[in-house]
Amino acid sequence: xNPSPTRFAALxxxxxxxxxxxxxxxxxxxxxxxxxxxxxxxxxxxxxxxxRSLDGHGYFAGERDQPFALMSVVKPLLLLFLLETSGxxxxxxxxxxxxxxxxxxxxxxxxVDRGFPRNPMLNSGAxxxxxxxxxxxxxxxxxxxxxxxxxxxxxxxxxxxxxxASVRSLRNEANRAIAEVLLRAESIDHVETALDTYNHICCxxxxxxxxxxxxxxxxxxxxxxxxxxxxxxxxxxxTCGLYEASGRFAVRIGLPTKSGVSxxxxxxxxxxxxxxxYSPTLDATGNSIAGLFLLEQLTxxxxxxxxx
Ligand SMILES: NC(=O)CC[C@H](N)C(=O)O
Numbered sequence: 001x002n003p004s005p006t007r008f009a010a011l012x013x014x015x016x017x018x019x020x021x022x023x024x025x026x027x028x029x030x031x032x033x034x035x036x037x038x039x040x041x042x043x044x045x046x047x048x049x050x051x052r053s054l055d056g057h058g059y060f061a062g063e064r065d066q067p068f069a070l071m072s073v074v075k076p077l078l079l080l081f082l083l084e085t086s087g088x089x090x091x092x093x094x095x096x097x098x099x100x101x102x103x104x105x106x107x108x109x110x111x112v113d114r115g116f117p118r119n120p121m122l123n124s125g126a127x128x129x130x131x132x133x134x135x136x137x138x139x140x141x142x143x144x145x146x147x148x149x150x151x152x153x154x155x156x157x158x159x160x161x162x163x164x165a166s167v168r169s170l171r172n173e174a175n176r177a178i179a180e181v182l183l184r185a186e187s188i189d190h191v192e193t194a195l196d197t198y199n200h201i202c203c204x205x206x207x208x209x210x211x212x213x214x215x216x217x218x219x220x221x222x223x224x225x226x227x228x229x230x231x232x233x234x235x236x237x238x239t240c241g242l243y244e245a246s247g248r249f250a251v252r253i254g255l256p257t258k259s260g261v262s263x264x265x266x267x268x269x270x271x272x273x274x275x276x277x278y279s280p281t282l283d284a285t286g287n288s289i290a291g292l293f294l295l296e297q298l299t300x301x302x303x304x305x306x307x308x
Contacts, residue, residue: 003054006269011301023047033282035172051212069205070201070202072121073264076266082132091129100243103285114185115181116185117187121240121243127195127198130194130197131190137196137197146204153216155210155211157205157206164203215268237257237268238256255275265295277290
């Protein structure tokens with residue numbers, strides 16, 4: 001059976017390359033994060049975009065072989081894995097489903113919520129969920145997630161050891177304070193292991209093609225993942241994936257989207273495919289400037305919004 005063409009079929013290579021060219025200019029208006037030394041050294045004008053469509057096509061432009069760490073883009077993937085392996089109740093006993101107006105590493109939000117993370121797209125939620133991964137140590141737990149992601153999707157994520165060393169080289173007081181509140185609320189049972197696991201999974205790394213590929217787990221009706229889990233992850237990406245800017249981009253882009261502080265961005269186009277962008281400079285919220293620009297061009301031109 002030949003799957004019917006998707007909305008991406010209208011895309012031309014010239015169009016995609018033109019947008020990447022414009023995106024490189026926008027990238028200069030953003031800032032590199034300064035709290036992870038290797039991310040601070042990234043080349044500001046690197047831009048990559050990869051699209052995988054459900055009819056089996058791939059569309060690529062920019063530095064397609066450039067690997068990058070997923071950072072917070074791992075959060076929806078962690079959530080999907082745990083929903084599939086531990087089940088709905090175990091996951092949502094540990095983390096909420098409501099959006100937050102606070103930044104991704106907000107301790108104030110966690111304190112207001114008495115140690116119950118508001119959603120899985122915040123650091124607090126992901127640190128609490130990372131503690132559910134099977135295995136004794138951060139490295140084993142990360143490996144369990146990595147192997148599952150690669151087997152389920154055919155992507156080829158690896159652990160970026162240099163990035164992990166860089167993450168560890170500066171103490172992240174915000175994440176540590178979050179983990180201590182989680183410990184007191186009995187959401188995690190060990191601060192060091194939970195942080196170490198979280199740091200490991202943030203350093204899973206791949207190309208834009210790998211990221212788009214894994215996105216198909218959330219886009220296709222007969223993926224190896226359960227539709228009810230896909231729906232939950234997509235809804236949380238739409239409402240919480242771009243942190244406090246999520247509402248605005250739900251209107252402007254209209255796709256479940258998750259960003260990471262490395263400049264990674266993943267958007268799901270349910271029933272059509274997945275889009276991955278990479279460009280390391282960020283806006284004030286911590287979202288990739290050029291990545292969001294590319295997504296806006298794609299969604300508006302190809303009419304990709306889930307809201308029609
Ligand atoms: N927004 C992000 O990508 C956050 C991930 C990063 N490792 C941190 O904890 O700060």
